[in-house]
Amino acid sequence: MELPTRQISLSFLLVISTLLFSSASNSDEFVQCLTKLSKESAPTVSKLIFTPKNSSYNAALLYSINNLRFTRPTTPKPRVIITPTTESQVQSVIYCAKKTNLEIRIRSGGHSFEGLSYVSYVPFVILDLRNFNQVTPDLRSATAWVGGGVTNGELYYRISQATSDYGFPSGLWGNVGVGGLISGGGYGMMRRKYGLSADQVIDAKLIDVHGKILDRKAMGEDLFWAIRGSGGGSFGVVIAWKVNLVRVPRTVTVFRVYRSLAQNMTNIFYKWQSVAPRFPKELDIRCNGQIFLSENSTRPDKKIMVMNFESLYLGRVDSLLKVMKQQFPELGLVREDCFEVSWIQAMVFFTNLPLETPPEVLLNRTILNRIDFKGRSDFTTKPIPIKGLEGIWDFMFQLPNGTAFLQFTPFGGRMSEIPDTALPFPYRAGYLYMINLYALTDEDEANRLQWVRNIDDYLAPYVTSNPRSAYVNYANLWMGTNNPRGKTSYAQASKWGKRYFKNNFDRLVRIKSKADPDNFFRHEQSIPPISLSLWSDM
Structure with a gap:
């Protein structure tokens, strides 16, 4: 069985097979433990617990799996899914999982790039927080x-x-x-x-x-x-x-405009790299790149490369147009591109729904399409030169239209004013923007995963290094993983930990070592504990 996103050896798979074979009794004991501890009646508790024996198990599992790469038959499934409604039920889940030696995966919205909130290669249960929705x-x-x-x-x-x-x-x-x-x-x-x-x-x-x-x-x-x-x-x-x-103002302004290579896209984006982090704090313009098909393309395959510039401005359109004319005239923004709306309607717009859609649609937790993908991220501290950008566009043309996506998110403003030690997230002053790219892997998976690796290698000279940075919410297990069982060394975890958190990783490890020294809460890229006696040797 090939598992391209988790590097698992044959010996490890044999161990896992043994664990899975013997875990049925664990799951039964786990459910019995929960039922015994619950203060509610048995029928009430049973409505919150799903096992493979339940007809609603698959629906409960798939409810918020938003990367379809982890819905395949070969993906390990939880022994039990629990959807608690009270604090005491969560406490019981923790107690019973420890007692029965089952791992917990904690799921909120189910958008983990690597399925870390609902996949494990050791026997596990999902603690789904969907009912904590107040x-x-x-x-x-x-x-x-x-x-x-x-x-x-x-x-x-x-x-x-x-x-x-x-x-x-x-x-x-x-x-x-x-x-x-x-x-x-x-x-x-x-x-x-x-x-x-x-x-x-x-x-x-x-x-x-x-x-x-x-x-x-x-x-x-x-x-x-x-x-x-x-x-x-x-x-x-x-x-x-x-x-x-x-x-937020009562009226904000949004726009979404598209520029192709034939419309000077490369030079416009090159300028964007420098000006977007220096805009007034009230203005954010992010970019999304994608390949489309067009009869107007001069290429034999009829592909065109298009960049979508989309924006939220915390103010009215007249003020926005003045800023754009002064700082970013290259985009050619005009009043007809812009829409003055309420803040809540802008949030509908950035959920990629029609602007006039009633805001009640935001209560629908499953309205958006789900995709099968592999993604990764980077940060930049200097603009990528024109030649470098053209190389990125060349990579985009290698895949079928609509199967590869680039996202560029500018920083600056308030982000540059907060110290990089204020939170574990260290990417503050000096960072221009974040790059997120992903490819759909529902077809031709091997080639598309290789494409992600290739463009990752290509970007290396243009992004941060020593360590090369990445965003933890765009998890990428290719950077390294913890051991599925037992201890993980500081050196092993640092391979991915330093990339997400830079020097803040050390503080996280110290805190984990005190808060959860036995590493009960864990996954492939969770913060590992290190014996406090070892810190003096590091």
Whole structure:
């Protein structure tokens, strides 16, 4: 069996086969343990537990798997899926998983690039937080408590129902889980004004390895620092976040314009690299590159390379056009390209839905298409030269239209004002933009995975190095993994850990070593504990 995203040896597969064969009794014991501990009636509890014996098991599993690469028959499946509704039920899941030697995968929105919230190669259960979906705004303090299973869309909609004066700087896609997003830092179209999603978190409710419910004061500042950017699944189960709401104008402006190579796209993008991080904080213009087919193409294959420039401006169109004329006239933006809307309608727009769609659509957790893909990320500190950009476009032409995607996310503004040690996320001052690329792998998988490797190699001279940077919310197991069982050395984990967190990785390891020394909360790229006695030798 070939597993291209997880490098697993034959001997390891034999061990896993043995574990899976003997885990049926573990899962039965686990369910019995949960039922025994539950304060609710058995029929009530049974509605929250799904095993392969249940007819609704597959629906519960597939409900929020958003990378279809992990829905294949060869993908390991959980022994049990639990969808708790109360804190005590989460505590019971932790206790029973420890007792029966089953690993926990914690799922919020199910958007992990590598399926880390719902796949494991050792016997495991999924703790699905979908029922922790309450949003409680407090306009007197301009804060809100947000459940660990809430989606961006639910958060945006609930805020908009309470006020038109506040929003939250979370992600673009409405069905992405806020819990996983904040756990990795989280960014959206207001990061240049307000920073990361995690920058606005002021408290949390974490259930730790001992089943204790800890708020910020109880967990301490080190652990509170760690859970806001280290990636999910390392320190416990965050069942709620308390966040600052941020001011938004009653009217904002959005646009989405397309430029092809024939329309001077390369030179426009080259200029964008330098000006986008220096725009006023209220303006964000991100770019998306893709191959289309066009009868107007001069190529035999009729392909064209197109860059989509899409923007949120926290202000009205007249002010935006002045900024663009002064700082980025190359784009050729005109009033007809722009739309003045409410902030909540802009969030519909950035979920890639028609602008006039009623905002209630954001409550639909499964509205967006799911794809089968492999992705990876990089950061830049200097513009890529024209020749380098042309090489990237050449790679895009190698795959069929609509199967490879480039995303460029500019930084600057508030992002440059926050110290790189403020959270585990270290990419602040000096970084121009983040690159995210991915390829659809539903067909011709081997060649498309190789394409990702090839373009990854090509980008090396143009992105950060020593270490080459990556974003933890765009997990990439090709960078390295932990051992599935037993201990993982600091040196082994550093191969991926330093790329995500730079020097902040060391602090994360120290915190993990105190908070969860036996490494109960773990996955392929979770923060590993290191014996405290070894720190003096490092």
